[in-house]
Amino acid sequence: MQVTLKIFRYNPEVDKKIHYETYNFEAQETDRILDLLEHVKGYFDGTLSFRRSCAHGVCGSDAMRINGRNMLACKVLVRDVGGQITIEPLLGLKIQKDLIVDMEPFFDNYKKVLPWFINDSPLPADERERLQSPQQRARFDDTTKCILCAACTTSCPTFWANDDYLGPAAIVTAHRFIYDSRDEAAAERLHILSETSGVARCHTAYNCTLACPREIEITRAIGELKMSMITGKLD
């Protein structure tokens, strides 16, 4: 089938303004959007810049706006979006070149929620591992799936309008550790999330949940954290 690919272009060394370039070529319905970008880079314009790594929906490098919605280019097929395809960078982060955005503010927010395991207690008597029941593990299973692609955070209207908001991805990471029965810093993380830049900024718009390529129920996770803050319970 014939596809028309309209791609956002901006090279700060050459361009004063952003512009779009259009490419027409033959593609298969089962081609991924990432394949189309590789085709453009290989056959039309080698200067086209975008991030990609594993190309299998695991590394989260190639999140971008495809036909107006955040998706992973390696997980979307041409047949999913049709022959007229517009590709733009993620919203709310500075554009470095073409489809590449500056992820630094995103990771700064991520670091704020202490995204590592904290437990200073001595190991159990056998000195091997801290055991956890299947039920305890299931409590935070959904939020372990995050690949930090930023599709959720950059689809959030609060993030677009507020430089301080932690954003859904950071909150999802906090959820993953707060409900982990082995971790001991839940209170500290809840305190961080209770600040004005935390979960209270979430307006339940569900853009994050719908944008997540790993189908994490992000708004539900944020809701659980809101309730934990109100009730003081982690069940």
Add this chain to the structure above:
Amino acid sequence: MGLNRNVSLSTALRYKGQGPFLSFILHRIGGLGMAVFITIHILSVYIEALGWKIGDILNDIYMNWAFQIFIFFCVLFHAINGLRITLLDLFPRLSTYHREALWIEWALFLPVFGLSVIVILATAVGG
């Protein structure tokens, strides 16, 4: 070097966030509409008390049937959508059914709003 991080309103509105994002936008329009209505209402009462004619003009604006339909849309949608969001926030497990919650919201909103529009129009035409 790079472009500004800030997202313009027009760019934000073009994001294809589906049903929940539409209700998020309508919720804000509803809130803004109510604020405009209350402001006009207060202003008109105050200005009328001063005896200025512009108070009558402001009165005519918010008593006009088109404005009444708009303001009723704002109030009703804001209330029903607010209820949906409150329930989903209070009971996070319901978030799994957020699409269904949206359908229920529209199923409640449309008949009530439609009936009200008919009444407002009938009153405007028939007196």
